[in-house]
Amino acid sequence: MAGSQRSALVLYGSETGNAQDMAEELGRLCARLHFSTDVDELDAVDLNSLLKHQIVMFVISTTGQGDMPHNSLLFWKKLLRKRLPPGCLSQVNFTCFGLGDSTYVKFNWAARKLVRRLEQLGANRFFDDGEADEQFEDGIEGAFSNWGERLHNHLLEAYPLEADQSPIPDDAVLPARWSLAPALEKIKDSSNGHHTQDSEPMVTGPPPERPLPIPDGWTATIVENSRLTPDSHWQDVRQVSFDVQQRPAGEVLQTNPGDCLTIYPKNFPEDVHRLITLMDWTSIADVPLVLSLCPSLPRNLFAPQPCTLRNLLLENVDITAIPKRSFLKSMSYFSTDEYHKTRLLEFTQNLYIDEYFDYATRSRRSILEVLEEFTSVKLPAERLFDIFPLIHGRDFSIANGGATSPSGVGTRVDLLVALVRYRTILRKPRQGLCSRYLASMPLSSTLVVSRKPVLSPIHGSANAQRPLIAMATGTGVAPVRCLVHERLSHPNPGPMLLFFGNRNREADYFFEKEWEALHSGGKLEVFTAFSRDQDKKVYIQHLVKQQADKIASLIRQGAIFAVCGGSSKMADACKEAVFEPYKSAGEPEERERELNALTWWQEIW
Template sequence: MASLRRSILILYGSETGNSQDIAEELGSLCQRLYFKSHVEELDAADLNSLLQHQLIIFVISTTGQGDMPHNSLLFWRKLLRKKLPPGCLSQVQYTCFGLGDSTYLKFNWAARKLIRRLEQLGANTFFDSFEADERFDDGIEGAFSSWAGKLYDHLLEEYPPPAGRIPISDDSILPPRWSLSPALSRSSTDSPKIISHSDIDVPPPGPLPIPDGWEATLAESKRMTPLSHWQDVRLLGFDVPSRAAGQKLACNPGDCLTIYPKNFPEDVQKLITLMSWESVADQQIDLSACPSLPRNLHASQPCTIRQLLLENIDFNSIPRRSFFKSMSYFATDPNHKERLLEFTKTEFLDEYFDYATRSRRTILEVLDEFTSVKIPPERLLDVFPLIRGRDFSIANGGALLAHPTGDENIIRVELLVALVRYRTILRKPRQGLCSRYLTSLPINASLRVGYKQVLTPIHGARNAQRPLVAMATGTGLAPVRCLIHERLTHPNPGPMLLFFGNRNRSKDFFFEKEWDNLSKDGGGDENATLTVFTAFSRDQPDKVYVQNILRREAETVNGLIPRNAIFSICGGSTKMADACKETVFDSFRRSGEEPDREKQLESLTWWQEIW
């Protein structure tokens, strides 16, 4: 056991990056107590590696319908092997921080499943695990801050630093996890690779080196809302050719296409100026000289700092509290330093939320305000977050995946995307990075996209015969549209009820003619199995929402539950999801007194995608 002393392995399962961010913060916390900490995604670990460390910390999000994140599925399969003896992990001492959303029926199931399996294999906890909830008043951030503080105290008491040492103070900056120093020291000044500037401020063209990515071409960008409408919603069509050996993209309802956005040259130049990086921004650097790099860095080699900023660094994201901590080490103005440190303290959590989260302030805007902060260029990858791909539910399905020209080697994949633009208390309107990037793409632009398969499928011939109750608001209609069309490719599909909500029928009723053609009430086939109910909240003095229409149609909905109906709810409102779930469950409970009524609700297929 001597070789295991002061060694902690921190493993994360992350879909959107939150678990990874938390894992990396825990790595820094452990470093301050002189632990040798290793931070890795779950799929990078095997069971033997669990036995090579004194302590293990798991950080895992629940995705989809109680599923493990995609980057933990390989590890999970290893953990489930039947030939593993019950006590094979008896030496493992662990704790787990779970991230979940209580609006989902299977809240924090990934963490619960992981803990249950670890216990079956003999592992023991060294500190109480915790289930965080997006719906907490202080969100995941506040829950983690409190739990991490208690973990720090426990480690300090039970696993004190080596004799004569005190914990590394928060006032002292830790060595970088990833440093560009080796690459900068070997940078080329003779033939710098300079990203050319044009009069048009658009991201650089061309695909990124995304592992296992698919080549795609933007073939269509159709506006789905009137030009006079405040919201620009687009139906984007991407042509995706087959890979070598005829491998086609096989899309199903619930699958996602991942778009990797880029930054704009004007913003990049502003950051370079703020950080005083002009002398090194366009020098060619060789990243292979660095001993280690972030796992999700998809950078061309060789490259420049400017190119990394354009294609890889997410300086337009909302800063985490850990970023303010990093900024404080490089602030030369005492007032700036004091203010930055306040944002990192638990007692000032509300001020952090007001300043950063609620106002949606970006890292670039924060750096523009705290001008005494000059982050060294070699710390670029260590301090700044990376741009992560944005997942969009595929909006078509079944035969619709065929290319319009009939080319069997190309499929047309459609995404229903709301181009995010809104206002907060700040003067400048907010605009999502990916929305701005997609807006800038010309037709025929080439890019490389990722692809994620649905983890809990509700499609296929057998599921198509079950009744479907689909509830969707806004662009949440995308996976529902895909599912409905996929069901129609199978013989004798079961009845389908679509409850769709938005603001105005004249402006926000996506695919209205399509639904009319598919439903009997809309004038379609008299044998149609689709019935559409709408709730346009702003079309009458009293607002009407999806849950109101659900309540009105409760008798019809209740009659489908004993027939093993599938319930699908998709959209951008947790309040809507909660209200719909409460409406369905309460009305079914009140509709009869059969003893198995509660069991029917417990076994209900409730497929939910809320963001």
């Protein structure tokens, strides 16, 4: 099939936005080959949609313990319906690209489960699936680029163009998928190109406190924002606590261990003003926009009405993100300097992927900084959503049992937040968007948050009777604390072991008094490793090996393992410290089967 019949559907299941970015890139790839292309999240389509397209492409990440992303759970339930006949998808030609992290036991399971189920229903693979590993030297970007290049060549061969057609060249700008042009044209029509600002826009201070219309959101008030580490310590770790208000109908937020509270950060006015000035958007930045005039808008755009271009930049558009290669390519289209254009395009080529990583990823350059460097680039405001990424909510593991707030109304939620500050080869200190946002918020500030439920639960009365072996480093102790609280709420919980590691006891022993009290009361065995407190570094995996006999006994009692922290090396080392002694102490094949059946719950970030 060719010409007008060429159609492609690109679907993504994404947690942090990486799979979505890659799906959008696949959409552009197909558009350049003259496919009529739709790109959307998995939960937005039904199974009949798969039958209406010549080819279907899936990009899906694995989250949690081999789980499907939250925005693909409804689609997955549809696929699993028992009444579906085996050949119902026999007309579907598909391929799949999976994103995963090989430090997890169930690496890339979401993609593999999806492919297996599609094939059970008769779907046919038209191109070999691809997989990316967060641990790859070139990251997931490198794996995706290589796979995408091979896919492009296959599509040209398997779905040839008409005789009078040729691919749309890379140096040609594709039509905008989402355009602000109708809303901006309304401004020009109503003001004849002139607008007088009644008052000076806010260009300094903290982000606005205006609530965002988050679907299924909860209004929360900050009641604690206290630093747990000494002021002299290199890392600022805080306990940030919220009182989450009950809803007007009386509904109260309920939480479980492993749940996350999602915070939606905003940009700072001075950064937004720098961008507006740099892009020559000053004359249109503060005029009200009627977004309903736009034929389509990005999914997950949470824009209060009324709004302006400045509002969108403050609250919705991520101008501090590390630029993807697709962003740099978009910049090249609007550069008036040949050197700038050539340099930007080099970053997008597979041959120069190392240069891209050195320039953007390793140095942690922000979009704003890149635009300030390539001053010849003037991006059109109507392409705002087509070029810039949206701000994604940041997930933080809930660190307490979701107790009723002291006011007696609503829910108290504790978070353990390490503020992201660091230096790179650029020397200028880097700071995470959400870290800066939270640090700027005084007590009593109000914002809208959402709850992300755990997908592989290890709580509940039955699980509480099983032994728990928790291994946590740094702020990874937050979900462990929540789980311990929950287990203690059930009668006669099983034995609990906590292996906690960090750099210094005096600076980094989070919730020390709680752990010591539980240890003294015989409710929790605590083993600590503070790597910098002695000449020879000691890590938690060393302590785990020392307790091999005790751990082996608990494995045979159906123990739950929880491994949480910010290092994939730590997770691998802990797994080895558990698995190797256990396998070597008995019949290898039998022990291997027992280890494969373990409940191994892991959260690494």
